Structures are given as C-alpha cells and as structure tokens.
Amino acid sequence: AQTVTQSQPEMSVQEAETVTLSCTYDTSESDYYLFWYKQPPSRQMILVIRQEAYKQQNATENRFSVNFQKAAKSFSLKISDSQLGDAAMYFCAYRLYGQNFVFGPGTRLSVLP
C-alpha cells in the first residue's frame, strides 16, 4: 500500500523567513501526482502546489516551491517570505494515476511575528 510520511508534526518560522516542510512517500509506481494542501483554521482544504512525477522540473507557485527527488521519493515544500496567513496545517498527498488520494498526517506551521 502507498504511504505518505510527514516527519515534522509541528514547525514554526519567523515572518519573512523561509521554511521547508518534509514529505516522503512509498510507491513502486512511476506515474503519479504529488500535492501539497493547506488547511487554515477555517478548515477549508486549499491546494498549494502540485507536481507530476514525469516532470523533472520542480513546480513553483509564487512564494511556494517544491524540491521533488523522485529516486529518494521525497517531496518537500519550501515557503519563502513567510506571512502570517501561511499559518495552517499542511498536508502532503500522493495520487496514483486514476486512483485515490493518499494523505500524510500533516504538519502544523506557526508563523511568528
């Protein structure tokens, strides 16, 4: 079975600084998708960024970028210039082509003013 691991239950970062959240996954497949979702206190799940496994180039969305290491099965999220509104739970997720989503346990990010 596919699994997703987020080894950091909680992280904190100073406002305007950079933080990296870790994610590893376990799969024997070669075609899949990876995602980072943000869940703020409102509990609405918001897509932050996605990465297709067949793409070597790391995805970037404004202040959010990923470091995708396919051989190591690692998919970390880097948040640059952290803002107070970035405080949330962050979930890493994996999806095999055409199959269900598998979510990690989440990392709670605090942003300190």
Added chain:
Amino acid sequence: DGGITQSPKYLFRKEGQNVTLSCEQNLNHDAMYWYRQDPGQGLRLIYYSQIVNDFQKGDIAEGYSVSREKKESFPLTVTSAQKNPTAFYLCASSIPQGIMNTEAFFGQGTRLTVV
C-alpha cells in the same frame, strides 16, 4: 462559480440516530470522496465513487453508508453502528483520470457532534 457544497456546516446527533451529510458538486467531476478528520490528524478515506451508481469502501467504512444516484451528489449517512462518529467530515471531488486538473477539490466540511 463551480464548487463543492457541504451541508450543514454543524450537525448535532443523539446517540443511536442515523444522520445524513450532504455533498453536492457542480464541477462535472466523475469521482467523489468522503474523508473523516479527527483533531490534529490527517484525512482518512471513508468511501469513494468513481462513477454514478458505483462506490467502494475506503479505509474506515464501518458504520457509514453512501449512495451515488446522481453525478452531482454523494451523500454520506452516519449510522448508529458508528461507535465514535464525532469528527469533521470532508467531501471532495476530482476527475478520475487524466493529465490536467488532477487535484481534489474540497467542500468546506461538516462538523458532526454526538450529544
């Protein structure tokens, strides 16, 4: 605007009663999912449906039931057999397969409390 609507936002149920959570989407997505989230934890899959009139159990289906009579709707019933139903429930939808737009879109959730 397209999206997923869950209702109600808060729901209270007495022990021994069944209760149904609503989930409607107008994104024309084939696949729909129900997840349970307990405090400080991740999402656990209850049921999923890849197409109308078909659905499969997820990891924690015991005590729950679903139906998928329409593409737009995927209601979840929490039965009295569910021993610990107090939780936050999230409904999601997605395109089942394809290259573009493969992410899950979520509703705003329903907080169920057993009293």
